[in-house]
Amino acid sequence: MSGSEAGGLDGIRAGILVTGSELLAGQVHDRNGPWVAQRLGALGVEVADVLVVGDRRDDLRAGLRFLADQRVELIVTSGGLGPTADDVTAEVVAGFAGVELALDPKLEERIAAILRRWATRTGFAGEALAAANRKQAYVPVGAHILEPVGTAPGLVVEVADGPVVLVLPGPPGELRRMWDAGLAAAPVHDLLARTAPFEQMHLRMFGLPESEIAQTLRDVGSSVEEFGVEVTTCLRRFELEVDLRYRPGSPGAARAAEELVAEIERRHARYLISRDGESTDALVARLLAGHRIGLAESCTGGLLAGRLTDRPGASEYVAGGVVAYSNQAKADLLGVPAELIEAHGAVSPQVARAMADGARERFSADIGAGITGVAGPGGGSKEKPVGYVCLCVTTSDGDVREAAPVLPGDRADIREQATHVAMHLIRRMLQGRS
Amino acid sequence: MSGSEAGGLDGIRAGILVTGSELLAGQVHDRNGPWVAQRLGALGVEVADVLVVGDRRDDLRAGLRFLADQRVELIVTSGGLGPTADDVTAEVVAGFAGVELALDPKLEERIAAILRRWATRTGFAGEALAAANRKQAYVPVGAHILEPVGTAPGLVVEVADGPVVLVLPGPPGELRRMWDAGLAAAPVHDLLARTAPFEQMHLRMFGLPESEIAQTLRDVGSSVEEFGVEVTTCLRRFELEVDLRYRPGSPGAARAAEELVAEIERRHARYLISRDGESTDALVARLLAGHRIGLAESCTGGLLAGRLTDRPGASEYVAGGVVAYSNQAKADLLGVPAELIEAHGAVSPQVARAMADGARERFSADIGAGITGVAGPGGGSKEKPVGYVCLCVTTSDGDVREAAPVLPGDRADIREQATHVAMHLIRRMLQGRS
Numbered sequence: 001m002s003g004s005e006a007g008g009l010d011g012i013r014a015g016i017l018v019t020g021s022e023l024l025a026g027q028v029h030d031r032n033g034p035w036v037a038q039r040l041g042a043l044g045v046e047v048a049d050v051l052v053v054g055d056r057r058d059d060l061r062a063g064l065r066f067l068a069d070q071r072v073e074l075i076v077t078s079g080g081l082g083p084t085a086d087d088v089t090a091e092v093v094a095g096f097a098g099v100e101l102a103l104d105p106k107l108e109e110r111i112a113a114i115l116r117r118w119a120t121r122t123g124f125a126g127e128a129l130a131a132a133n134r135k136q137a138y139v140p141v142g143a144h145i146l147e148p149v150g151t152a153p154g155l156v157v158e159v160a161d162g163p164v165v166l167v168l169p170g171p172p173g174e175l176r177r178m179w180d181a182g183l184a185a186a187p188v189h190d191l192l193a194r195t196a197p198f199e200q201m202h203l204r205m206f207g208l209p210e211s212e213i214a215q216t217l218r219d220v221g222s223s224v225e226e227f228g229v230e231v232t233t234c235l236r237r238f239e240l241e242v243d244l245r246y247r248p249g250s251p252g253a254a255r256a257a258e259e260l261v262a263e264i265e266r267r268h269a270r271y272l273i274s275r276d277g278e279s280t281d282a283l284v285a286r287l288l289a290g291h292r293i294g295l296a297e298s299c300t301g302g303l304l305a306g307r308l309t310d311r312p313g314a315s316e317y318v319a320g321g322v323v324a325y326s327n328q329a330k331a332d333l334l335g336v337p338a339e340l341i342e343a344h345g346a347v348s349p350q351v352a353r354a355m356a357d358g359a360r361e362r363f364s365a366d367i368g369a370g371i372t373g374v375a376g377p378g379g380g381s382k383e384k385p386v387g388y389v390c391l392c393v394t395t396s397d398g399d400v401r402e403a404a405p406v407l408p409g410d411r412a413d414i415r416e417q418a419t420h421v422a423m424h425l426i427r428r429m430l431q432g433r434s
Numbered sequence: 435m436s437g438s439e440a441g442g443l444d445g446i447r448a449g450i451l452v453t454g455s456e457l458l459a460g461q462v463h464d465r466n467g468p469w470v471a472q473r474l475g476a477l478g479v480e481v482a483d484v485l486v487v488g489d490r491r492d493d494l495r496a497g498l499r500f501l502a503d504q505r506v507e508l509i510v511t512s513g514g515l516g517p518t519a520d521d522v523t524a525e526v527v528a529g530f531a532g533v534e535l536a537l538d539p540k541l542e543e544r545i546a547a548i549l550r551r552w553a554t555r556t557g558f559a560g561e562a563l564a565a566a567n568r569k570q571a572y573v574p575v576g577a578h579i580l581e582p583v584g585t586a587p588g589l590v591v592e593v594a595d596g597p598v599v600l601v602l603p604g605p606p607g608e609l610r611r612m613w614d615a616g617l618a619a620a621p622v623h624d625l626l627a628r629t630a631p632f633e634q635m636h637l638r639m640f641g642l643p644e645s646e647i648a649q650t651l652r653d654v655g656s657s658v659e660e661f662g663v664e665v666t667t668c669l670r671r672f673e674l675e676v677d678l679r680y681r682p683g684s685p686g687a688a689r690a691a692e693e694l695v696a697e698i699e700r701r702h703a704r705y706l707i708s709r710d711g712e713s714t715d716a717l718v719a720r721l722l723a724g725h726r727i728g729l730a731e732s733c734t735g736g737l738l739a740g741r742l743t744d745r746p747g748a749s750e751y752v753a754g755g756v757v758a759y760s761n762q763a764k765a766d767l768l769g770v771p772a773e774l775i776e777a778h779g780a781v782s783p784q785v786a787r788a789m790a791d792g793a794r795e796r797f798s799a800d801i802g803a804g805i806t807g808v809a810g811p812g813g814g815s816k817e818k819p820v821g822y823v824c825l826c827v828t829t830s831d832g833d834v835r836e837a838a839p840v841l842p843g844d845r846a847d848i849r850e851q852a853t854h855v856a857m858h859l860i861r862r863m864l865q866g867r868s
Contacts, residue, residue, distance in 0.1 A: 020668070021664075021666040021668075022666055022668035022675070022677070023468070023471075023484070024471050024475075024481045024482075024483075024484060025471060025472065025475050025481075025666075025677070026467075026468040026469060026470070026471035026472025026473070026475060026481075027468075027472070027668070027675070027677075028468075028668060028670060029463060029465075029468050030464075030467075030468075031463075033460075033464075033486070034457070034460040034461075034462075034463050034464075035460060036460070037457075037458050037459060037460035038459065038460025038461070039460070041458075041459050041460060047458040047459075047460075047488075048458075048487070048488070048493060049458075049485060049486065049487050049493065049497070050457070050458060050485070050486040051483060051484070051485045051486070052467070052483065052484040052485070052486075053482070053483050054481075054482070055666065059482060059483065059504070062500075062503070062504060063483070066496075066500045069496070070493070070496060082644055082648075082669075083644060083645045083648040084644065084647070084648040084651060084667050085648070085651065085652065085655075085656075086665075086666060086667070127649060128645045128646050128648065128649030129645050131645075131648070131649060131652065132644075132645040132648060132649075171669070173842065173843050173847065209562075210516055210517060210518065210566075211517045211562045211563050211565075211566040212562050213518070214516070214517040214518040214519070214562065214565070214566060215561060215562030215565060215566075217518060217519065218519065218565065221519075222519070230455075231520075232455040232456055232459075232489065232520060233518050233520070234454070234455075234456035234461070234462060235516075235605070236462055236605075241456070241461070243456070243459070243461075295736075295757070297736075300740070301739050301740050301742070301743025301744070301748070301752070301755075302729075302731075302736030302737065302738070302739030302740040302743065302755055302757065303736065303740040304736070305731075305735050305736030305739075305740075305757040306734070306735050306736035306737040306739075306740045308735070309735025309736065309757070309759070309849075310735070310845075310846065310849070312810070312811050312812065312845055313812075314735070314759075315759045315760070318735070318757075318759055319759070319760065319763065320756065320757050320758050320759055320760065320763040320767065321735075321736055321755075321756070321757035322754065322755070322756055322757070322767070323729070323736065323739040323743070323752070323754050323755035323756070323757075324754050325743070325748075325749045325752055325753070325754055326749070326753065326754065328798070329753065329754040329797060332796070333754065333756070333767065333796065362766070362767065363763060364762070376746070377746050378746065378747075408607065409607050411744075411746055412744065413607065415743075415744070
């Protein structure tokens with residue numbers, strides 16, 4: 001259900017235009033669209049569309065026109081500012097705004113200075129660099145220039161009777177480092193002054209089917225629309241997210257949203273893992289404070305360790321991990337008895353538990369986690385099919401949590417989901433839930 | 435540069451329409467757009483646009499119209515087929531095709547059977563499920579129905595004087611499992627009969643700046659356009675990809691493409707790591723055949739192990755890994771002498787090398803890799819700033835490859851790039867390159 005259909009929200013709408021033929025070939029995932037969308041959303045801007053087009057003048061032009069037709073007042077583009085001939089964003093945006101491209105000699109000199117430093121470091125120089133330099137210094141007449149953080153400048157271009165276009169480079173690191181300067185440029189700054197961040201509420205549930213939340217929303221959710229509260233649900237990685245948002249100051253919205261949240265909590269308390277949108281990773285990190293965990297992974301091959309150490313400060317509670325594919329490594333590094341593997345097989349609840357205990361002891365930790373499974377595509381049997389994963393979390397107090405699901409999908413899916421189940425086993429253990 | 439601007443390619447164009455308000459909020463990355471794009475590309479379909487819109491009727495409608503205006507003959511949609519009220523794709527596509535939605539009683543019964551099995555397994559049943567069932571059995575009149583792989587059916591809808599619309603569910607696993615059935619449906623099958631896979635060539639380079647390849651393409655690349663050869667370049671994770679593609683049978687295209695590739699090889703041989711688009715991961719896996727590698731990770735916390743074990747059959751050459759954050763774990767599990775850490779610090783080339791040697795020995799491997807660094811955001815110093823990472827690969831023959839870069843970006847960037855540098859160190863070692 002959508003607040004904009006029900007009553008119309010204030011604030012501004014934006015569109016995101018991502019260019020890159022490699023994105024249309026599916027070789028590369030777009031990292032800029034989601035990042036820009038999240039940043040704009042946090043500022044209270046409603047993102048209407050994210051459009052990915054190839055590095056073709058016609059497609060770029062059509063994309064800009066489409067977004068303008070969606071009544072957006074801001075278009076953010078990413079990509080197409082590089083030195084190669086298929087980088088045509090500056091030229092097409094200039095045409096869209098009805099202005100010429102012109103060489104900015106001062107900008108050319110600043111880019112040249114960047115390139116000289118870079119040439120000194122890498123040993124690349126000469127004609128290729130000079131040509132790249134010149135091309136990247138051609139900008140739409142009247143554009144506000146954002147200083148390069150790589151070698152390409154960003155641009156802010158105002159279209160008469162149309163949107164403001166914020167033109168950013170494609171490499172995600174460059175785009176992010178240029179973001180604040182883009183927001184500070186006068187035309188963007190003036191637009192954003194007309195909006196304010198949404199009030200938001202996020203519920204996160206684990207183990208609840210989407211049909212159940214759909215029923216709850218049918219029963220009690222429709223009444224919130226009339227107050228301009230937008231409700232979205234999203235199921236991913238077994239977690240169900242319910243997000244509510246509304247404009248600050250909308251009459252009755254806060255109360256309506258709170259009542260809906262209270263009803264969801266009343267009906268589905270058992271499945272609720274966070275009331276403030278806190279991610280499972282953040283929650284587990286918080287719960288692990290004051291503990292030390294040791295990890296023993298077979299089929300997930302380090303993914304659980306990689307995920308737990310993703311957060312700053314993880315060294316406080318991640319004591320370490322062992323990736324033990326072979327039986328010998330399980331015995332040598334984790335102390336899993338060879339007889340246990342012989343009796344039950346390397347993929348068994350017994351071995352998962354011995355791995356958890358072994359990791360806990362080897363790393364002098366108070367919590368241990370063990371994962372062993374059949375990630376496939378080979379190695380499955382009738383008894384232990386591909387996707388069968390044994391997980392165990394144990395503590396030095398003798399507490400034990402276990403799971404042995406058969407997970408669907410391909411090797412990557414199985415490994416990812418097994419990591420996810422392990423995160424929830426650790427969470428439940430630390431929350432004292434069964 | 436683009437073949438379609440130069441000469442026009444045969445074959446068909448497609449657009450992809452991904453729905454999901456959670457994607458516009460940036461909380462979730464779209465996995466369906468890139469996957470569908472890659473599949474279509476492999477079939478020789480040119481993907482013109484990937485458009486992400488929210489779960490709003492107006493935005494969906496506008497998206498369908500925009501794609502139809504781009505002269506696409508096929509539109510693939512993902513998402514919006516679920517049981518909640520914000521799932522409106524079937525309804526909007528029906529409107530776009532000018533037909534009504536109608537309950538399909540037989541489909542309702544088949545979905546009910548799926549839900550009964552599911553209810554038995556999970557214990558969820560009753561009113562919520564029945565309502566979900568009914569909603570998902572409403573389909574556009576005349577649509578070709580794709581049997582549910584979850585609970586939602588897919589659809590193929592023909593639009594008079596317009597594109598064929600292939601409507602697929604949003605959960606990536608469901609979409610993928612329904613894909614073949616979608617291609618086999620008569621309207622899609624007939625369309626695809628009019629195209630053939632592109633001829634493609636992929637070059638992958640490491641360490642070459644984009645400006646250098648831009649110069650080469652300016653010098654010798656423009657001549658290929660007239661033969662309908664499309665050239666795209668993409669820089670990511672320090673790797674530069676150059677892709678060429680053309681329609682099979684285009685006169686002169688094969689020869690023009692080969693000449694361009696030969697010239698790139700001649701100029702940039704030193705940087706070329708693959709001539710057939712083989713990924714670095716596939717290349718390293720191939721080079722590791724017959725070897726066994728042991729891993730010791732500190733700042734990357736298991737990411738290298740996770741990446742190397744991502745491929746089927748990795749257990750043949752990945753002996754195992756240790757994630758050793760603490761000095762004690764480095765000493766206990768990897769045999770890194772405490773004096774070495776004291777003398778040079780935990781983040782030092784000496785410790786990286788001792789970790790590589792230790793992992794190699796502990797896992798009875800012939801190759802060892804060690805990574806220790808400052809991933810940040812804390813822990814940096816003037817001498818060893820955030821981003822400073824020491825990497826070392828050693829062999830039982832006494833061969834050593836080392837690197838100690840200062841990597842840019844945030845914690846996640848640094849960890850990812852360090853993993854990437856490690857992959858290339860392993861590659862160089864195995865290729866006998868310095």
